[in-house]
Amino acid sequence: MTTENFKEEFRELEGTKVRITTYKIGDECYCHIYNADPGATIARATAKTVEEAMQKAIEKASSRLSATVKKK
Amino acid sequence: MSDYARPEMLVSTEWVDQHKFDPNVVVVEVDVDTQAYEEGHVPGALGWNWHTQLCDTLRRDVISKAELEKLLGNSGIGNDTTVILYGDNNNWFAAWALWQMKMYGHDDVRIMNGGRKKWLAEGKVITKDVRTPQTVTYTAKERDESLRSYLMQVQQAMNAGDTVMVDVRSGDEYTGKVLSPPGLPETCQRGGHIPGAINVPWAQACNEDGTFKSREDLEALYMGKGVSPDKRVIAYCRIGERSSHTWFVLKYLLGMNNVSNYDGSWTEWGNLVGAPVEKDAPVMAKTAMAS
Numbered sequence: 001m002t003t004e005n006f007k008e009e010f011r012e013l014e015g016t017k018v019r020i021t022t023y024k025i026g027d028e029c030y031c032h033i034y035n036a037d038p039g040a041t042i043a044r045a046t047a048k049t050v051e052e053a054m055q056k057a058i059e060k061a062s063s064r065l066s067a068t069v070k071k072k
Numbered sequence: 073m074s075d076y077a078r079p080e081m082l083v084s085t086e087w088v089d090q091h092k093f094d095p096n097v098v099v100v101e102v103d104v105d106t107q108a109y110e111e112g113h114v115p116g117a118l119g120w121n122w123h124t125q126l127c128d129t130l131r132r133d134v135i136s137k138a139e140l141e142k143l144l145g146n147s148g149i150g151n152d153t154t155v156i157l158y159g160d161n162n163n164w165f166a167a168w169a170l171w172q173m174k175m176y177g178h179d180d181v182r183i184m185n186g187g188r189k190k191w192l193a194e195g196k197v198i199t200k201d202v203r204t205p206q207t208v209t210y211t212a213k214e215r216d217e218s219l220r221s222y223l224m225q226v227q228q229a230m231n232a233g234d235t236v237m238v239d240v241r242s243g244d245e246y247t248g249k250v251l252s253p254p255g256l257p258e259t260c261q262r263g264g265h266i267p268g269a270i271n272v273p274w275a276q277a278c279n280e281d282g283t284f285k286s287r288e289d290l291e292a293l294y295m296g297k298g299v300s301p302d303k304r305v306i307a308y309c310r311i312g313e314r315s316s317h318t319w320f321v322l323k324y325l326l327g328m329n330n331v332s333n334y335d336g337s338w339t340e341w342g343n344l345v346g347a348p349v350e351k352d353a354p355v356m357a358k359t360a361m362a363s
Contacts, residue, residue, distance in 0.1 A: 001112060001197065001200070002195045002196065002197055002198065003192040003193075003195055003196075006195070008189075016254040018254075021189075025198065030111055034161065035254040035255050035256070037253065037273055037275060038161075038241070038309075039104065039162065039164065040253055041104055041105040042254070042256075044105060044107065064255045065254055
């Protein structure tokens with residue numbers, strides 16, 4: 001078994017730069033979303049397609065990030 | 073990797089691919105995301121959970137000597153075993169595990185350069201099979217406290233001005249704009265940094281593929297901000313794990329012997345009543361400029 005279609009991209013969600021990693025292992029597609037710094041996992045999702053996994057993970061990540069307090 | 077002060081502390085993904093089943097080698101994955109191991113891992117690799125296996129789960133502390141002996145023994149790791157640690161996100165928590173193993177005196181523990189990300193990106197074989205190692209007896213040494221700094225030592229260092237303190241958190245954490253990394257729980261009452269500390273975010277030590285930057289680039293990164301081998305250095309972050317990564321870089325890749333990890337870090341300092349806090353971003357620590 002190997003990892004297929006390993007991809008990584010940076011986006012901004014809720015004003016925060018995040019790193020989105022997607023790949024496929026076997027029949028499952030995975031999406032992990034990390035804060036760009038330090039790189040802690042904010043959300044992860046598994047689905048049958050990359051698009052579906054990414055959509056689910058982005059929803060979770062957006063929810064968590066919107067709760068982060070920014071100090072003035 | 074040959075230019076590093078201690079090049080043997082790193083192994084390549086190719087090396088691991090060739091040696092992962094060697095009888096005296098144990099490969100262990102330690103991830104930030106504790107579920108990542110279950111998706112698939114290096115064949116034969118064990119998985120350690122940093123939440124439950126690499127910290128005291130009752131009081132705030134590193135794992136005890138007895139717990140470390142149990143963890144390593146149950147992992148089939150003897151005192152002479154070559155342990156290869158790797159993990160997600162630039163080997164963040166692999167470094168945390170290595171720091172603790174070094175505190176308890178394990179001789180041959182190394183990091184797979186590039187970690188999980190590089191292994192996956194290279195399309196190397198992974199498995200979901202979990203190996204059951206044969207339990208062995210492991211005898212740890214007494215903890216080497218020189219690799220660790222406690223609050224009182226950090227306070228003394230701040231007052232004496234004889235130490236370079238390296239805050240390895242993000243710029244926004246350092247200046248107090250945020251109290252925790254985005255999306256994570258806030259664990260302190262105040263934002264900012266220890267007065268005089270310089271800011272070198274930990275992941276700046278790594279390349280995009282997860283490998284460590286060259287020695288030349290690392291020297292430019294740290295020495296450009298006043299960190300040098302002739303100085304005492306204390307690294308800290310929020311809870312001490314990011315700074316264990318920087319500790320690894322400074323000690324083994326750049327050969328700085330007088331470096332320790334303040335694992336109490338900002339969650340301790342930022343919650344202290346009356347502790348001095350800075351929010352400005354000095355270009356250089358005063359200790360660095362004084363020498």
